[in-house]
Amino acid sequence: MPKPSLLEQLNYIAKEADSQLESAASEADIESWRVAYLGRQGRLTMLLRNLSSLPIDDRRVVGLEANRVKKLLEEKLNGRQQALKEAGYSRSLLEGGIDITLPGRPMAIGRLHPTTRILREILEAFTSMGFSVLEGPEVEWEHYNFDALNIPSEHPARDMWDTLWVDWADPSSQERNMLMRTHTSPMQARVMENNEPPIRVVVPGKCYRYEASDATHEWHFYQVEGLAVDTGITFADLKGTLYQFAKRIFGQDRQIRFRCDYFPFVEPGVDMSIDCFSCNGKGCRICKESGWIEILGAGMVHPNVLQGVGYDPKKYTGFAFGMGPERIAMLKYGIDDIRHFYTNDLRFLNQV
Numbered sequence: 001m002p003k004p005s006l007l008e009q010l011n012y013i014a015k016e017a018d019s020q021l022e023s024a025a026s027e028a029d030i031e032s033w034r035v036a037y038l039g040r041q042g043r044l045t046m047l048l049r050n051l052s053s054l055p056i057d058d059r060r061v062v063g064l065e066a067n068r069v070k071k072l073l074e075e076k077l078n079g080r081q082q083a084l085k086e087a088g089y090s091r092s093l094l095e096g097g098i099d100i101t102l103p104g105r106p107m108a109i110g111r112l113h114p115t116t117r118i119l120r121e122i123l124e125a126f127t128s129m130g131f132s133v134l135e136g137p138e139v140e141w142e143h144y145n146f147d148a149l150n151i152p153s154e155h156p157a158r159d160m161w162d163t164l165w166v167d168w169a170d171p172s173s174q175e176r177n178m179l180m181r182t183h184t185s186p187m188q189a190r191v192m193e194n195n196e197p198p199i200r201v202v203v204p205g206k207c208y209r210y211e212a213s214d215a216t217h218e219w220h221f222y223q224v225e226g227l228a229v230d231t232g233i234t235f236a237d238l239k240g241t242l243y244q245f246a247k248r249i250f251g252q253d254r255q256i257r258f259r260c261d262y263f264p265f266v267e268p269g270v271d272m273s274i275d276c277f278s279c280n281g282k283g284c285r286i287c288k289e290s291g292w293i294e295i296l297g298a299g300m301v302h303p304n305v306l307q308g309v310g311y312d313p314k315k316y317t318g319f320a321f322g323m324g325p326e327r328i329a330m331l332k333y334g335i336d337d338i339r340h341f342y343t344n345d346l347r348f349l350n351q352v
């Protein structure tokens with residue numbers, strides 16, 4: 001039998017390589033296939049080495065054909081590698097139990113804390129009436145928290161504020177007593193000390209009291225203080241300002257009511273109630289059947305306080321008020337326990 005021509009050998013190798021590649025089942029199989037046919041010592045490469053022994057015309061024909069086969073095999077190799085990769089990918093998806101048709105996880109979107117929201121609402125109500133917003137220290141001197149507010153030591157009114165003392169100085173020393181402020185009212189004195197009238201400020205901030213917490217009491221909570229001092233400020237100004245505030249937070253139909261109350265730093269002192277937004281004053285569970293809900297304390301700045309910061313009480317008058325934003329939020333949003341504001345339970349926080 002005559003030796004098969006190079007062309008025939010080429011054809012034969014191409015067919016054989018083709019069928020072998022079909023049955024290559026792994027990346028390793030494919031690699032040994034590549035070495036066997038296309039590698040340096042591979043069958044196709046070896047065959048091409050014999051080209052030089054051919055007459056020049058045959059050389060061109062066989063050369064062309066050999067290159068065509070080589071290119072074809074390389075393309076098939078690529079295709080096979082790709083197919084194997086994809087098969088492996090979908091297999092690992094299945095085996096890994098990943099269901100790519102499931103909807104994606106929802107994105108966690110942050111939101112404002114209920115306290116932040118109500119604080120912003122309250123502050124906006126006052127800034128729209130020309131008040132500025134100011135903040136002060138949570139750790140405070142006894143002087144500003146009490147004495148400057150017409151509450152000298154030994155005054156029984158100090159019992160109204162159960163105090164967390166930070167530092168209790170030796171009475172014989174010059175040092176001062178330090179505490180966690182029990183209300184934002186110390187800022188009244190600080191603002192007046194550092195400014196000349198006219199003054200119109202609201203002061204949001206954290207306060208602390210030494211007491212057990214329950215559904216309506218926390219040992220730390222927010223307050224918003226308000227202060228307006230100028231010539232000719234009267235109780236009517238206090239009334240008008242707080243009336244606008246109440247309507248803005250609780251609705252245009254709200255009525256307000258003032259009753260006498262006692263705070264050493266105001267005279268007269270009052271507490272302000274709104275008519276119950278739930279029953280419109282008829283009496284229900286929320287207003288404890290009274291038709292009214294108390295929302296803040298207020299009054300005309302006491303002459304002693306004005307004098308203490310160097311203002312002439314004959315020239316200047318002013319009003320002040322203080323409220324608990326958590327209490328406002330509880331009323332407005334129907335929240336039944338003040339402790340929710342501080343337990344960081346997402347089920348509560350997500351409702352806002």
Ligand code: PHE
Nearest residue numbers: 183185263297298320321322
């Ligand atoms: N600081 C008072 C309190 O904590 C509230 C208040 C502020 C009352 C201003 C009158 C005027 O109870």
